[in-house]
Amino acid sequence: MKFKSRLLGDDEVRRALTRIAHEVVEKNKGTEGLCFVGIHTRGISLAKRLVDLVEKFEGKQAPMGILDITLYRDDLSEIGLQPRVRETRIPFDLNGKAVVLVDDVLYTGRTARAALDALIDLGRPSRIYLAVLVDRGHRELPIRADFVGKNLPTSKSEVVKVKTLEDDGEDAVELWELEGA
Amino acid sequence: MSQSAVPSFPRHLLDFSDWNRGQVESILETAQMMQEVLARPVKKVPALTGFTVATVFFEPSTRTRLSFELAARRMSADVLSFATATSSTTKGETYRDTLRTLEQMGIDAYVIRVDAAGVCHQAYGWLHKPVINAGDGWRAHPTQALLDAFTLRERLGSLEGKKIAIVGDILHSRVARSNAELLTMLGAQVVACGPATLLPGSLPGATLTTSLKEALLEADAVMALRLQKERMDKGLLPSLPEYIAAYQITQERLAWARPLAPLLHPGPMNRDVELEGTLADSPQSLVERQVANGQAIRMAVLYHLLVGKRS
Amino acid sequence: MKGEILFKNANLVDGRGEHGRADVLIGEGRILSLSGGEAPRVIEAAGMILSPGFFDPHAHLREPGQEVKEDLTSGLTAAAKGGYTDLVSMPNTSPVVDNAEIVAALKKKAASIGQARLHPAAALTQGQEGKILSEARLLREAGAVMLTDDGRTNEDAGVLAQGLQYAASWGLLVSVHAEDASLRRGGVMNEGEVSFRLGLPGNTGFAESARIARDLEIVRYVESRGSQEAGQRSRVEGRNTQVEGQKQTLLHVQHLSTRRGLELIRQARAEGLPITTEVGPHHLTLTDQSLNSLNPIFKVAPPLRTQADLEALIEGLLDGSIDCIGTDHAPHTQDEKELDMLRAPFGIPSLEICWPLLYTALVVGHGFPLHTLIERFTDGPRRILGFPPIHLTEGAQASLVLWSPGQERPVVPQSFASRAKFSPWAGWALRGWPSVTLVEGRVVYEQGAVQI
Incomplete structure (x- = not known):
């Protein structure tokens, strides 16, 4: 992979997350029943930020869980791929909750589909929202995000890399080109 | 969906000779994740949708077969259950014939139990599909060893430098052989103990x-x-009371071990023979935990042998 | 001089040594000349070695009753292909070869097949049940050359003692599968580190040596009685005239597999006890490490032992403590050998590769003297059984084998003449393959020889 450009810097990421946090509270009409579930790996860091931001604005900490969608992927029978199964931990009851699923990038929609299936096996939320930092288009399933940090039109030969302070030492969104694409 | 991949695995679990510590740790780690699935209201994930797992039992063992089948179903695999007595196999149909018949049914993985060492090995050579050894003669029972290691780690943490005593009929025990292999790979020090006539001349990794x-x-x-x-009938043991007098694990003898040392038994147990009756139900006993963990381990093994390897 | 076949430029090696190049003229079933002559068939044998035909004192040809594994035609053809002109068939068939009629029938059928010559062994006891002695006198007359309950490990020492006395009185050798059944305890491979690790029932080497030790005592006992009975047992009545000045073998220990067993035999022979022994190709080339594959193809009785045993056996073969090579050719069906390690039958087929295998492993690979190995394939077994040796001299019986020391070829079980188309040596690249086998001047096998 070849680096192409930096799409967002740390200020822009911070501003996007702040806006999402406001929109979530507004859409949910407060923090009642609100909870966040981050999808591995960077969705977890982003969900944590959103929890902190909501607490800062509303004075109340929303519960948070983490979700691994590996066992729900629809490409497990493909040759050569063996993803590591990671932890799923939802330390609260999902029944009747308004869940904000958090992921870094919305692309084909397959991760979101898997996450929805997983969540529904874990309980019966009253509502599920999808929040992503970047929507890069090219959906393969009828899925859309409720909260989007930034819409970035990309080509399929490109890769959008989200970096977070927690996972990568900085907040940024970068565009990379697939080699030989 | 970019995600870190686990190291590559052998396409079989016949014993641990083709496995390294990293691969075993991956199985144990995945089993930990499977525990979480088993704690859910819906204890089922779609990971192995479209895969078909055959349990082929040439030797009857309801417990092991059910544990594998439930594990496969919880992963959404289809299960084909084939049980036959080897006595009927020897009459005409060979192992190879039986397995070839199953092969025509589009099986993706085989779980094989048999009373003779090596059949799983042979089967893997014939089938070129994942084969899981669910116990072959006195030789190996790798998923039992994995669940034992998993259960021990839940209680003890790392097994590095830990002393694990295995007591009983070591000579005829596939459980002892697989545990000696696996626990030493995980850093434990294994001491195998039993009547002189029921000890092998040597057991790699273990002290006798x-x-x-x-x-x-x-x-x-x-x-x-x-x-x-039947060991008594073969003249390897004078009598049951003789065994009990020397080798039964009692409350009193268990006190020689470290305080609260966990007690395991692969089952099925002869109450008041291997263990003093009350011990099996004491807090030190992890026997029930072993059974529960067996499912998570088998789910993890199926995941690692099947996912990403379909041809 | 005129003959039927002329081998031109053949290198001659027999049990006595190497005798240089010669043009060997064959006719009337004999070697007519070593200095050429005229013949309608000339076989260019430059670079090839001509030796006396091999003699296998121990093969299982399965007829009657187990023709699905092997029959006389396939077995004797395999033998000829392997350079054997003679072999002794074991009597553990179904029914057991324990009466004169079966022996005569086997001899007759083998003669009509016209491949390697058959010398049936008959059972020591009726039905090989280890109880009542078989009719040694009648069996001998019908053509049996040996009595044995091979295939069983009959335990009764008294029966063996009586059998040795009685068989000897009719000039018949008794051979034993020396394994103590109770020590063997259902073992399917050598007991040792490998069996302990694999969790397979072990058969200790001491099961063999314990039985040999006991049987040696029985021979001593029989000897002590025999010496009181007016000296020499006679073979004069028989076809196999004993070689002058040679003490008749009383007991022959089959398929020796252990260093300890060899030590006992070596010591007993030094005392002058009339015992002999043989070793099989598998015990000279394979060890129990092969069982790590868990493949029943390596399952054989006595089992493959350790490297130390293997080396001791080669040493014993070299110093003459071991008299000869016996293949213990033991064919089974593919299906049977694809059962598991507990249920698959014991046995390895080796008739058609035994010579190339041991030539390659011992002579090429180990520096073993060629003429000594030939002696163990020819004079050794003949001596034990009371047959005169065949040496490459004018007038000698033309039961010969021409083989190629240079040409290397892999073992391909699918091309075996034997019905048992499997081999633990499959794929091994061997030299020494026979090109032409003659029985009394008649070509019974021919491969790859250049005809002029």
Whole structure:
């Protein structure tokens, strides 16, 4: 992979997350029943930020869980791929909750589909929202995000890399080109 | 969906000779994740949708077969259950014929149990599909060893430097062989103990002793093996009372081990033979935990042998 | 001089040594000349070695009753292909070869097949049940050359003692599968580190040596009685005239597999006890490490032992403590050998590769003297059984084998003449393959020889 450009810097990421946090509270009409579930790996860091931001604005900490969608992927029978199964931990009851699923990038929609299936096996939320930092288009399933940090039109030969302070030492969104694409 | 991939695995679990520590750790780690699935209201994930797992039992073992089948179903695999007595196999149809018939049914993985060492090995050579050894003769029972290691780690943490005593009929025990192989790979020090006539001349990885006290002294965990009554008929043991007098794990003898040392038994247990009756139900006993963990381990093994390897 | 076949430029090697190049003229079933002559068939044998035909004192040809594994035609053809002109068939068939009629029938059928010559062994006891002695006198008359309960490990020492006395009185050798059944305890491979690790029932080497030790005592006992009975047992009545000045073998220990067993035999022979022994190709080339594959193809009785045993056996073969090579050719069906390690039958087929295998492993690979190995394939077994040796001299019986020391070829079980188309040596690249086998001047096998 070849680096192409930096799409967002740390200020822009911070501003996007702040806006999402406001929109979530507004859409949910407060923090009642609100909870966040981050999808591995960077969705977890982003969900944590959103929890902190909501607490800062509303004075109340929303519960948070983490979700691994590996066992729900629809490409497990493909040759050569063996993803590591990671932890799923939802330390609260999902029944009747308004869940904000958090992921870094919305692309084909397959991760979101898997996450929805997983969540529904874990309980019966009253509502599920999808929040992503970047929507890069090219959906393969009828899925859309409720909260989007930034819409970035990309080509399929490109890769959008989200970096977070927690996972990568900085907040940024970068565009990379697939080699030989 | 970019995601870190696990190291590549052998396409079989016949024993641990083709496995390294990293691969085993991956299985144990995945089993931990499977525990979480088993704690959910819906204890089922779609990971193995479209895969078909055959359990082929040439030797009857309802417990092991059910554990594998439930594990496969919880992963959404289809299960084909084939049980036959080897006696009927020897009459005409060979193992190879039987397995070839199954092969025509589009099986993706085989779980094989048989009373003779090596059949799983042969089967893997014929089938070129994942084969999981669910116990072959006296040789190996790798998923049992994995669940034992998993259960021990839940209680003890790392097994590095831990002393694990295995007590009973070591000579005829696939559980002892697989545990000696696996636990030593995970850093434990294995002491195998039993009557002189039921000890092999050597057991790779393990120290052998006929002294129960020597085995149990300062042990971090104790594993008792099932005693087959037919050993008495073969003249390898004078009598059951003789065995009990020397090798039964009692409350008193367990005190030689470290305080609260966990007690394991692969089942099915002869109450008041291998263990003093009340011990099996004491807080030190992890027997029930072993059964529960068996499912998570088998789910993890199926995941690692099947996912990403379909041809 | 005129003959039927002329081998031109053949290198001659027999049990006595190497005799240089010669043009060997064959006719009337004999070697007519070593200095050429005229013949309608000339076989260019430059670079090839001509030796006396091999003699296998121990093969299982399965007929009657187990023709699905092997029959006389396939077995004797395999033998000829392997350079054997003679072999002794074991009597553990179904029914057991324990009466004169079966022996005569086997001899007759083998003669009509016209491949390697058959010398049936008959059972020591009726039905090989280890109880009542078989009719040694009648069996001998019908053509049996040996009595044995091979295939069983009959335990009764008294029966063996009586059998040795009685068989000897009719000039018949008794051979034993020396394994103590109770020590063997259902073992399917050598007991040792490998069996302990694999969790397979072990058969200790001491099961063999314990039985040999006991049987040696029985021979001593029989000897002590025999010496009181007016000296020499006679073979004069028989076809196999004993070689002058040679003490008749009383007991022959089959398929020796252990260093300890060899030590006992070596010591007993030094005392002058009339015992002999043989070793099989598998015990000279394979060890129990092969069982790590868990493949029943390596399952054989006595089992493959350790490297130390293997080396001791080669040493014993070299110093003459071991008299000869016996293949213990033991064919089974593919299906049977694809059962598991507990249920698959014991046995390895080796008739058609035994010579190339041991030539390659011992002579090429180990520096073993060629003429000594030939002696163990020819004079050794003949001596034990009371047959005169065949040496490459004018007038000698033309039961010969021409083989190629240079040409290397892999073992391909699918091309075996034997019905048992499997081999633990499959794929091994061997030299020494026979090109032409003659029985009394008649070509019974021919491969790759250049005809002029």
